Every structure is written in C-alpha cells, then in structure tokens.
Amino acid sequence: MCLCDRVSRIMYLKSKLSWNVVLAAENLDIKGLMLQKAIITRLMADFAAKKASKDLGYFLAVSTVLSIGEGKVRQQSGDVLFPVDFSCITFKMLTGEVLEGVVHKILKHGVFLKCGPAENVFLSQKKMDDYQYVPGENPYFMNGKSSKIEKGVVVRFLVIGERFKEAEKVFEAVGSLEGDYLGPIS
Structure with missing residues (x-):
C-alpha cells in the first residue's frame, strides 16, 4: 500500500x-x-x-x-x-520513479537534492537537458528558456539509480531531468 x-x-x-x-x-x-x-x-x-x-x-x-x-x-x-x-x-526511492527534491548544494558538475529523509540525490549536469552552470557567489543552473535551478528550488526528477550504504544506513541516488514534465517546479 x-x-x-x-x-x-x-x-x-x-x-x-x-x-x-x-x-x-x-x-x-x-x-x-x-x-x-x-x-x-x-x-x-x-x-x-x-x-x-x-x-x-x-x-x-x-x-x-x-x-x-x-x-x-x-x-x-x-x-x-x-x-x-x-x-x-x-x-524508499525506486529506480524509474519520479520524485521531487529540494536543491541544497550546487557544484559545477551538478546539484544535490534532499528528497524526504534522503539527502544525497545527485543530479549531474549531463542529465539536465541544456542547463548550463552559472558561477558566482550564489551559483545556479539555467537553460535557454530561463528556467533556473538554484538552492531552495523544488525539482521533479527521475530516479535512475540508487544504492544503500550499510555502514551509515543511508541511501544515495542519481537522478535525471531527461523526460517530460521534469525540472524545476514553479
């Protein structure tokens, strides 16, 4: 259920x-x-x-x-x-599931999202359709349609992989924005 x-x-x-x-x-x-x-x-x-x-x-x-x-x-x-x-x-995050997470860390190669109790969901720049990294004091990612991914933004993503780290009792996941209706939520 x-x-x-x-x-x-x-x-x-x-x-x-x-x-x-x-x-x-x-x-x-x-x-x-x-x-x-x-x-x-x-x-x-x-x-x-x-x-x-x-x-x-x-x-x-x-x-x-x-x-x-x-x-x-x-x-x-x-x-x-x-x-x-x-x-x-x-x-539990399942591969193939569409979830929402909040951006909490931005790096040149992608962003980290918090999704429920999971804090290590990585969204690689390679899996974010035409988003480009914009450096600065508060870096962010932006695409040609002026859609912006920055700290605090809710992002709908597809889980493409997950693993459990037994020693820490935490899950890590990798997400993607490749697909319909994925990305920042207004």
Whole structure:
C-alpha cells in the first residue's frame, strides 16, 4: 500500500514487520497497561535507532502495533523477549520513479537534492537537458528558456539509480531531468 504526501509528492510505503523486543527484568511491571507501554516504548526506541534497511528504506514511523506475543525469559540475562507485530511507514526511492527534491548544494558538475529523509540525490549536469552552470557567489543552473535551478528550488526528477550504504544506513541516488514534465517546479 502506498501513501502520497500532497505537499511534497514523495511516495511512502506501509510495511508490516515482526520484531523481538527485549525488556530488562527490572522494567517489567505486573500491571498489563504498564507492561504494554514499556514494550511499545522500547519498540519505538529500537525503531528509531535502526534508521533504515536496504529492503525497506528509511524507517519513518510506527503506525499500528498489531500484536504483542507472550514473553519468553532469556536464561543467561533474565531479560524478557516479546515478539511484536506492527505496521510502519517507510520511504524508499525506486529506480524509474519520479520524485521531487529540494536543491541544497550546487557544484559545477551538478546539484544535490534532499528528497524526504534522503539527502544525497545527485543530479549531474549531463542529465539536465541544456542547463548550463552559472558561477558566482550564489551559483545556479539555467537553460535557454530561463528556467533556473538554484538552492531552495523544488525539482521533479527521475530516479535512475540508487544504492544503500550499510555502514551509515543511508541511501544515495542519481537522478535525471531527461523526460517530460521534469525540472524545476514553479
């Protein structure tokens, strides 16, 4: 299931996951609601710390806790492991997808865009139809139709490649303006 944010027109994915949540014995409470709150709090902390995965993209939000299974005591530590099923919202750029990003860095050979949680989307000058680099204190790219790409401008682009950097848990992508209805948005 995909959800579309009307303002930024970025595609998000809704995923169902099953994770094990581990609680230290001292965090356990006999009262059911307090235990449930502790499990959900720990799930949220683990979710935020994970940041992203190659298959699902960036982890943005837990939307629904579907079920919390029976706890199992770990023999060595005494911690209790709870299987938790939940749904979440993720963001992943896919090759061939048309997205929008905001220009945040301009170089002689192209621009870098921020697109949702992804900050490393490179748009090479070679993939920007007839745009020319204009140097100066605030450099920009301009084409023959006076269309301007500068810092802060929203650009609609085609994703032509993406990769996941496991160590940093970030995605990098390469975009193109070659195609209909791509480029700066008025």
